[in-house]
Amino acid sequence: xxxxxxxxxxxxxxxxxxxxxxxxxxxxxxxxxxxxxxxxxxxxxxxxxxxxxxxxxxxxxxxxxxxxxxxxxxxxxxxxxxxxxxxxxxxxxxxxxxxxxxxxxxxxxxxxxxxxxxxxxxxxxxxxxxxxxxxxxxxxxxxxxxxxxxxxxx
Amino acid sequence: xxxxxxxxxxxxxxxxxxxxxxxxxxxxxxxxxxxxxxxxxxxxxxxxxxxxxxxxxxxxxxxxxxxxxxxxxxxxxxxxxxxxxxxxxxxxxxxxxxxxxxxxxxxxxxxxxxxxxxxxxxxxxxxxxxxxxxxxxxxxxxxxxxxxxxxxxxxxxxxxxxxxxxxxxxxxxxxxxxxxxxxxxxxxxxxxxxxxxxxxxxxxxxxxxxxxxxxxxxxxxxxxxxxxxxxxxxxxxxxxxxxxxxxxxxxxxxxxxxxxxxxxxxxxxxxxxxxxxxxxxxxxxxxxxxxxxxxxxx
Ligand SMILES: [Zn+2]
Numbered sequence: 001x002x003x004x005x006x007x008x009x010x011x012x013x014x015x016x017x018x019x020x021x022x023x024x025x026x027x028x029x030x031x032x033x034x035x036x037x038x039x040x041x042x043x044x045x046x047x048x049x050x051x052x053x054x055x056x057x058x059x060x061x062x063x064x065x066x067x068x069x070x071x072x073x074x075x076x077x078x079x080x081x082x083x084x085x086x087x088x089x090x091x092x093x094x095x096x097x098x099x100x101x102x103x104x105x106x107x108x109x110x111x112x113x114x115x116x117x118x119x120x121x122x123x124x125x126x127x128x129x130x131x132x133x134x135x136x137x138x139x140x141x142x143x144x145x146x147x148x149x150x151x152x153x154x
Numbered sequence: 155x156x157x158x159x160x161x162x163x164x165x166x167x168x169x170x171x172x173x174x175x176x177x178x179x180x181x182x183x184x185x186x187x188x189x190x191x192x193x194x195x196x197x198x199x200x201x202x203x204x205x206x207x208x209x210x211x212x213x214x215x216x217x218x219x220x221x222x223x224x225x226x227x228x229x230x231x232x233x234x235x236x237x238x239x240x241x242x243x244x245x246x247x248x249x250x251x252x253x254x255x256x257x258x259x260x261x262x263x264x265x266x267x268x269x270x271x272x273x274x275x276x277x278x279x280x281x282x283x284x285x286x287x288x289x290x291x292x293x294x295x296x297x298x299x300x301x302x303x304x305x306x307x308x309x310x311x312x313x314x315x316x317x318x319x320x321x322x323x324x325x326x327x328x329x330x331x332x333x334x335x336x337x338x339x340x341x342x343x344x345x346x347x348x349x350x351x352x353x354x355x356x357x358x359x360x361x362x363x364x365x366x367x368x369x370x371x372x373x374x375x376x377x378x379x380x381x382x383x384x385x386x387x388x389x390x391x392x393x394x395x396x397x398x399x400x401x402x403x404x405x406x407x408x409x410x411x412x413x414x415x416x417x418x419x420x421x422x423x424x425x426x427x428x429x430x431x432x433x434x435x436x437x438x439x440x441x442x443x444x445x446x447x448x449x450x451x452x
Contacts, residue, residue: 114258118237118257123237123238
């Protein structure tokens with residue numbers, strides 16, 4: 001198919017690793033950030049952004065070689081890309097396919113915007129947020145983040 | 155572990171039990187010595203003499219002993235180590251820790267590291283469950299808590315005392331009338347949450363338009379530092395002042411509460427009126443804190 005061919009140019013298949021598909025258009029870099037991939041990490045990564053998608057209009061795709069994402073990592077992605085699908089690839093084949101599920105508690109993922117919050121000090125704790133429909137609720141200071149969650153990612 | 159961190163952690167049944175217990179303690183002629191041999195650690199990282207004295211008095215009435223640091227010692231200690239470490243160490247000295255700390259969420263953190271119960275005596279913006287419990291207890295001395303009409307007057311934006319009282323009253327189906335200066339209104343996130351729970355909240359700018367229908371008028375401080383200059387502070391503060399004149403023609407059972415200390419929010423002329431209950435409210439801190447201490451250590 002023509003569409004596949006074009007995608008193929010953007011991202012080549014991987015032998016082993018994880019393909020994150022159907023990421024909300026424009027959120028790929030935030031997805032990488034949320035699973036802790038920075039310029040300093042050694043994984044080989046391919047990213048395609050704003051790929052045409054029949055279902056979503058535009059989507060992003062991320063392929064990570066030689067790393068299988070854990071369930072906990074996968075669920076963090078749900079925060080910014082609730083429609084994402086995760087394919088674990090082994091020897092060029094899809095070994096496992098899963099959707100993302102928003103976790104009920106986020107630990108160490110976002111920073112509390114409240115400067116007076118104890119989680120923003122040198123105490124030996126991770127930030128902890130409860131995921132509510134209206135936003136993220138800091139379990140330390142009760143602050144609620146309602147918008148622009150990605151700007152608070154740690 | 156039996157911590158008391160936020161009024162939100164308590165169910166209506168648990169609140170009722172604490173108030174009932176406070177009421178029993180209040181009406182008994184002699185106090186039992188049920189906490190004899192127990193030690194209460196008071197960790198105050200910022201000054202709050204009244205809260206501290208009130209906890210100490212409550213502990214003494216139950217036969218127990220208090221140990222602690224004053225805020226100067228505590229804050230110099232805080233520079234050297236994390237609160238988590240302090241809490242772990244003090245857990246080994248006492249049967250319960252009462253904590254007051256300038257950072258929001260400090261009491262929650264303490265509860266994660268303590269091996270004994272933690273009672274929050276205020277973290278950050280000043281919320282502490284013992285204040286809310288004694289507010290509820292004072293109201294219930296005059297009337298049942300169900301379905302009453304409560305006016306919240308003053309700084310409702312930063313005043314966490316009013317926030318947690320509003321939350322607690324919503325458990326009892328109260329109607330809330332908020333009266334606050336422009337810019338100091340109840341945050342919409344809190345108002346929305348309470349409305350979702352089915353609480354009716356009506357906003358007013360002028361207390362005189364609503365005073366005749368209230369069962370409780372809860373007055374909070376309007377802090378000078380919220381205003382750009384003292385002229386604009388005095389202008390606002392004077393228009394939110396509770397005076398004997400304001401209280402003519404009110405409901406007979408109306409009570410006026412204030413967490414104290416007051417500045418100019420309530421005219422001293424109100425003190426003699428039958429509606430004034432803020433000194434009883436303050437005194438009620440003892441039986442309520444006794445009930446809390448017994449709940450966590452009993
Ligand atoms: Zn926070």
